[in-house]
Amino acid sequence: MSRTWRVGLLSGLALAAAPAHAFIAYVSNEKSNTVSVIDTDSWTVTKTIKVGQRPRGIDFTRDGKFVMVAVGDDDTIQVIDAKTQSIVDSLPSGPDPELFAQDAAGKILYVANENDNTVTVIDLEKRARLGDIQVGVEPEGMTISPDGKMLINTSETTNMAHFIDTTSRQIVANVLVDARPRFAEFKHDASELWVSSEIGGTVSIIDPRKHEVIGKVTFEIPGLRKEAIQPVGIGMTRDDKTAFVALGPANRIAVVDVASRKVTKYLLVGQRVWHMAFTPDEKYLLTTNGVSNDVSVIDVAAQKVIKTIQVGELPWGITIAP
């Protein structure tokens, strides 16, 4: 069975970009140990897939054929076949994988392993572990620069964004940010790296060439105590004009004007909002709301929440078929 998957993935890579099919979102439910499959036409859960323990980070392979989900308490990343919507394989991550990033070709996977201060490098075709990179305490956020040359990892207790050269696999710079950095996202033009700090309550904007913090997004919501504002997931529109920032227990998504770095609007979603994903046409943004066990659907153009979908317990990560 595992061989079938490998062949499938290989042939998928050989093809050009797969044709877009109906939008399907996959949501990892941290407590239920399931993945909910959502159809974006009907906005309903069409299937619930049982996975390993504590599923969190979730992403499609570049060819759109498989969904990878990090099941931290089982120390592995499981692979779901998007066609059959069932688990077909697993990848050799390090202990307690949480978030991961893949290179542009979809050949190399970089996994943050929270338990041993390393980033594991995996060859997706051979399913082999290529090595580990030592980083700070509790690595979490992972992203790759648009040109594929720089891997970013954030470490939650060290409070840094580590810049890792993807060729040499060496750390080339460390940038201090506010407490508990959880998520990193590049602007599509690669001019800025945004890093959210959950406990610090800010998003740091880093110049990726100078390795310097050049600005910060701060949040203020009348009537809400500062401590409840805990930025986590970040989504950036393809034109780099608007960023959406999930604010955790503040139960809101902040809409940020990227140029001025100012919040223009707060959208009330479900409780403890974690992560988000755009539909490929960028019409909708879906957010996972941990405590209220649902997914909010935001109309991106109107900047309005239009729908709530019940999923499993403690939804965490989300990915949408390319």
Next chain:
Amino acid sequence: MIRWLVGLIGLGLAATSASAADPVMIGVGYLGIAGTRSTLSLVEQPTENDGVAGARLAIEDNNTTGKLLGQRFALEERRIREGEDPVQAATALAEKNGFIIADLPADALLKVSDALRDRGTLLFNAGAIDERLREADCRANVIHTAPTRAMLADALGQYLVWKQWKRWLLVVGSHDEDKLFADALRRTATRFGAKIVQERTFEDAGGARRTDSGVTLIQRQMPVFTQQAPAYDVLVAADESEVFGAYLPYRTWDPRPVAGSAGLVPRSWDAAQDQWGAIQMQNRFIKLNSRRMTALDMQAWTAVRMIGEATSRTNSGDVKKVADFIKGPDFSVAAFKGTRLTLRDWNLQLRQPILLVDGRMVVSVSPQEGFLHQVSELDTLGYDRPESKCKLK
């Protein structure tokens, strides 16, 4: 070489990769009392390295970060034996260490802090929960990571009131610290609208905590001790001395829950705490120390992490610079409690959520929803600024 580049003022700093130069050495001392105290429950018996084990983990965590910044942390432990002078021990420790984590009784801590004041050593009180160290006897060179009795009592009281268990039967031990905890619980009851329907004192008549036929006798004593009480919702025990508290659950005359020093207990940390990323920390601790993490371990970990947080933000090992940053308005530290922890600037007490635990699970975390405060909801726990008698000097 210049190893820190100021971005825009107030926007933080960017650190370059580790330099090949010699790392900056940062010495941290740990000063405690030799030996351990006896607890009623064998599973709660502290180990010899209670507290310092947490400091050790934080030193490792700081060094992982320090490697990237050219900073190296080292820990030196010193235990005071009976009859030994704490000031002498502290002075010796301060020779090489600009920071000292102290797990000392209040009087010894005060002597040490006064003796080290001119030297500029920064002390962290990781062990003593006495109110007076943050009130009339507060000191400008002592930062408190241990919560106070009033914070613990308020954390418990908020939950009991939220649960609508407002009628308390208060049972107090006969030792001084038991009476202090009872004082804190009485204050909590008044603040949050609970009623102490009756108070009883449990006299410590001496006796062993380990016996071969212990349960038989306890099972006869405890129901009798708690009978004929006025109607109450919860028995609240003040027994810091470990004389009777743990004997009460399941043995009260009336079927009532127990809280305080046994049953539902307020603590800064617990081995069962797994929320807000704590599981990674618990795993790291078990790997390093081959046992589970206690509240004292956490209080020491937090102290050493505060030092590490300040040295990385200031990119300096200079005690004065680090101390100023920790006491300044921009300081906060993450400690797996779901919110940033900051210092009360009027008495240098660390604000922190308090866990309510039953020995197996975290039952709740205070402050409870609905207890509001104009500055920080964490200030609904313990003495607040307007009540404080502290004048830092």
